Amino acid sequence: MVPQADFESYYGQQIIKTPTWKTPDVPLYLFLGGMAGASAVLAEGAALTGNRTLERTTRLVAASGAGLGTVFLVHDLGRPMRFLNMLRVFKVTSPLSVGSFILAPFASLASAAAASQVTGRLPRLGRLAGVGAAVFGPPLVTYTAALLGNTAVPAWHEAHRELPFVFAGSGACAAGGMAMLLIPAAGNPPARQMAIAGAGVELVATELLKRRLGMLAEPYEQGRSGRLMKTATRITATAAVISTIGRRSRAVSAGCGAAYLVASAMTRFGVFEAGLASARDPKYTVVPQRERLAARRAGTAAGEAHDHASHEQTGLDQVTETAAT
């Protein structure tokens, strides 16, 4: 535990605004996008390895996940009718803009692939679309970490290094878990493996995140968001262990799959809520900034005026912003 820091505030009022993104819309979108994106990868692997059942299921999961996710995303907008305004511009500085240009093609490609899969029509094009979805899938899973990280919300921004990995792992768990739930044990070893690998990545990344964030890890460990995170971690770990051991049983497999799914969703809710919690309490804004200032002043005093030393300098000094229309 980090000792309670002394700090001043304006009547305990928060400094930054709480994100207006709605629950459950946005965490669900994070979860569904993650599941869909990773499913597309799974689907392409299945196609490559000739696992028809897996391919068919994961293509459907990818498509419906993307579709449903899009609905939640659009529903979250204050002016849903103006959803398409997001495609007016492309901005690298706006993960939401970038995300739109990932989600839109992904959703189209995944749907095309799924449609072809279901109808049996245009199989070549369908396959091509599947490849496309697999290309956009991984970025769809991880860009949402940029979406959160690229804000002033302390628990998100400071976690921007680990969050993409948490989400990658969590997406893999969800995709694998979904496939395990839907497909008889015999057909799902790759799904199980993806889930187990994903669980590993997620657990490690989460642990690193908490260790590095110091005081800002509190929202991930305490309160509602902390409970969500903890439970998610426990379930994921348990599911990983059981699915590693009990690979033959259909029921065990399906159970593990469901557990992965629940845990993945909980992780997203947990991360989301941790951000909100860190926005609401001024100490998470003030104390780290004070420490940063103090460190900088100390640094300056020591003659090593290395401004922003603790921050990585981006290679992307110049970013292109293009009007799409």
Add this chain to the structure above:
Amino acid sequence: MTHSLHGRLDDVTGDAGYADHPKRKGFFTDTSVCIGCKACEVACKEWNQVPDDGFELTGMSYDNTQALGASTWRHVAFVEKPVHPTTADLGLPGMGPPGFGTHESGLPQAAPAGEDQATASGDGALRWLMSSDVCKHCTHAACLDVCPTGSLFRTEFGTVVVQPDICNGCGYCVPACPYGVIDLRKEDGRAFKCTLCYDRLKEGQTPACAQACPTESIQFGDVDELRQRADARLAELHDRGVDVARLYGRDPEDGVGGDGAFFLLLDEPEVYGLPPDPVVTTRDIGSIWKHVGAAAATLVGIGVVSFAGRRR
């Protein structure tokens, strides 16, 4: 168009792609002369036809609008702080303010010059700090950077403005702002904040809030010139022994490249509800994308691993 993401930037307007443009406009808000009359809040609402923000007695001194938001584009904070904490038993001998000296003019000095907004009072002393807050019109504006629709844009005056006809209410600007300025209006769904009276500026007029301010606490003008004025005022206050005075948001080297609307404060920023060391989130965008990329690659790796040895 290209624009830089952090660090010093002397021509923010040019950087945003305007070849020929007026000088950057902004505010210097000198809180040491603010009398908390809230004329600025009301003038802003009247001019911009911003709806009221709800009727709630907050108990936060005389501040009942609480913070900047979609329907409060100017906000006057009221901070009550005892200078010498009042002892529980006021029966103790009073702690009188310091005695008199002689003014350098040779004339006897009337009374100890109190710190601005810090007044010796009775057997203690109290500070009632008032400060009118507003959108900072950051040199590197996170709200603008993250806006996926281009609704937020940089004007020819170097200010940051929302175009209500484009905003789709995605809400991204809201958590992006390191100062907690911009917000969505619930009933409307779109984001709103100070426009630095873009419409008035285009007509060569002063923003409504600055025009209404009776004490010139809010000074409007060219940012270059305002910075000089702020430096001079700071020096003057320091000369008078008001050591607590400091400038906030004036430094073009700070985390947001300096604010277009900056302040003279008499206490730590967080006392007024301002972040002590704000940084534009997009300063880290490179790192963010790098990690997102690496994680995506990891996911691909997971995919590969999952199918390892299962060739058709």
Add this chain to the structure above:
Amino acid sequence: MAEAHPVGFQWVMEAKRRGATIIHVDPRFTRTSAVADLHVPIRAGSDIAFLGGLVNHVLSNDLDFREYVVPYTNAAAIIDERFLDTEDLDGFFSGFDTERGHYDPESWQYDGTEAAPAAGQRDPAQDTGPHGSSPDGGDSKDLHESAASESHGSGGPPVEGKPPRDETLQHPRCVYQILKRHFARYTPEMVQEVCGIAPEQFRQVADALTHNSGRERTTAFCYAVGWTHHSVGSQMIRTASILQTLLGNIGRPGGGIMALRGHASIQGSTDIPTLFNILPGYLPMPHAAQHQDLDSYVEGDAGKTGFWGNMRAYAVSLLKSYWGDAATAGNDFCFDYLPRLTGDHSTYNTVKGQIEGRSKGYFLVGENPAVGSANGKMQRLGMANLDWLVVRDLQMIESATFWKDGPEIATGELVTEEIGTEVFFMPAASHVEKAGSFTQTQRMLQWRDKAVEPPGDARSELQFYYELGQRIREKLKDSTDEMDRPLLDLTWDYPTEGPLHEPDGHAVLREINGTGPDGRALSAYTQLEDDGSTSCGCWIYCGVYADEVNQARRRKPHWEQDYVASEWGWVWPANRRILYNRASAAPDGTPWSERKRYMWWDAEQHTWAGSDVVDFIADRPPDHVPDEGATGPDAIGGQDPFIMQTDGKAWLYAPLGVADGPLPTHYEPPESPIHNPLYRQQNNPSRRKLDHPANPINPSYSEVFPYVFTTYRLTEHHTAGAMSRTLPYLTELQPEPFCEVSRRLAEERGLTHGDWVTIVTARTAIEARVLVTDRMRSLRLGDRFVEHVGLPYHWGPNGLTTGDSPNDLVNVTMDPNVYIQDKVGTCDIRPGRRPRGPALTSYVEDYRRRAGVDTADPTNGRTEG
């Protein structure tokens, strides 16, 4: 000042920027204190003791500006030997009539001079019956009640001849020595005991003040209703005047005493009065018993020193402006047409008359007494007992709706069906919907043009009254009754303009300015004649239409003229920016200092020079000595800067004209938690009481009502609230009624920040949320603390934000000079909301019983001491 006059306060901030020291004396730490150098918390109602302490400090340390004081003030004047001070009589001056409750000022006079009260001051020969017995009789109490002291608004009351003087200031009966004795007990220790101000802090103020006065520097005082709203309000301001005069801060740039006025043209509404006892230009309203004709009316003033000596010219010109050609020398210029005073027709007494059924009709034009006036219940009881009530307002105010939603309806004290008052609501045009002038604090008239036409049926006051007059005259046009002549003979024809046919405001202003025999606008009041050849609606405004130009509409920016800015608006009298500015120069006519140079004698040009219009006879040299027996302006000596005073001197001691004594004396407010530490006399003996069962007074030093409350304004709201509580942008800034208390008081009574509390007086109980704040100070008086409950008074039952009205708590006790109510009182405060319905009445009744309040004889509590 920052709270209620934020725009004017910019100049205080400007002065501060240039090095001025700002001192704020207020029970509460306000937005003004926040930017002041020093805040001096003071017990409400104790300012005379504080200011008196400063006077004592100046006198006992010889810190007065002697070169100014001796020639320019009446410090050297010798007073009648019959005069006895409050020091001699333990709180009374000589001449108090215990039965009638007022003073006879005869013994206060200058030695050897005759007390010759002016119009409205003279004690009439026919002193019939006891007080109040005859509403139209010539009772001296009634006469006294006509608030005659206010009738000297722009000049002092006349005293016959010039007093003997001892310029060494040693004579035991000279004003200086009397003053010294009078204030000797107002020591720093006494100040602490009365006001709760520590000696050390008192010292700071005293030093700041005295160091900042003299030849090189001047100090200004600003005050508003923190001083006026007391049963000793006029005397609080008198104390400040004495102090400023002793320090030489009057008539000089950067000096003076600035009354920060209230409503936008409240100064205008005393110049062209809405008051019952004066006519335009502070001419007294004639009294029924005394003023049968013009000669007797002007007698007391005509032939005196200074410009009041020409009162007849002002009165005749006024009558000519009212009745035009009908006013002739033969008919005394229609002097008979003027209404006459018969007694106290001030607002609170009128309300009492309503309750008692003597007053049947009421016009409320731009005021909301149900919320804004002290003791709201009396106001509502009065209005509920009328035949008709006309309300002209921008909003549907509480005074127009009290019959259905007033607090007495809730308690059952009034029943809607039983109220017979017929209420006429007339929507009024606001200030932006009509043209006209405002006269502000500095006596400056500023014209404003109409911005938009009024909406719907809303009309300006000018149009309303003009039309009302026309309709009444139309109805009376065939009348032969003598009583109707004044109406029928009135000059009542103004050009109209615009789509709504509004009377032209310029024409009205021009009429006020006055015209000469050639029909052209006059340019100065010195042109007014008493032979009927000139007409002028208000002599002090003469010149506002000079050269047929609306001088009030001048808007030359300050950067295009010198700092006196004499081409912005127009200031009465004579566009003079600083009154008594002859005093800005030393007796010999040279500036006191280069730094404070303002007006000076230019011997070469044989005239007074400077940027302002000199408040003197322009070519009268400093060494002029008037001829023996000279009268009017001729009697003004070269070293008599206070030309409106009959002796040309500033009055440290007022031999006449102040109802409650020639010198200010500290009395406790009518409701006070302590015994008067200075005299056995607890309260101002000549305060005006309003005896009525609905106006019970909390007994002094009662355990039941242990706390002081004071009422005040918030920047965010306006007075009775109709102009702010109805607007969302102002409502959100202060959305609920609240009170403010110190931490200590909160602890004592168990009050929690933000919660509801109930505040109780003998009148009623109200509820509000409570702010517990360090800004409220616990004041130490001797060995005890006095706590204040601060109450912004803007709330009532209508509007976007509603709540109990603090004025329902306030008692009516008035200053005897101007009949203003007191804004402070004592109370109890308890956690929780107040009882509803009839339970409220019994709750308060219980308090009254415990405190021993006698509603049958309400003001006879333990108040006299």
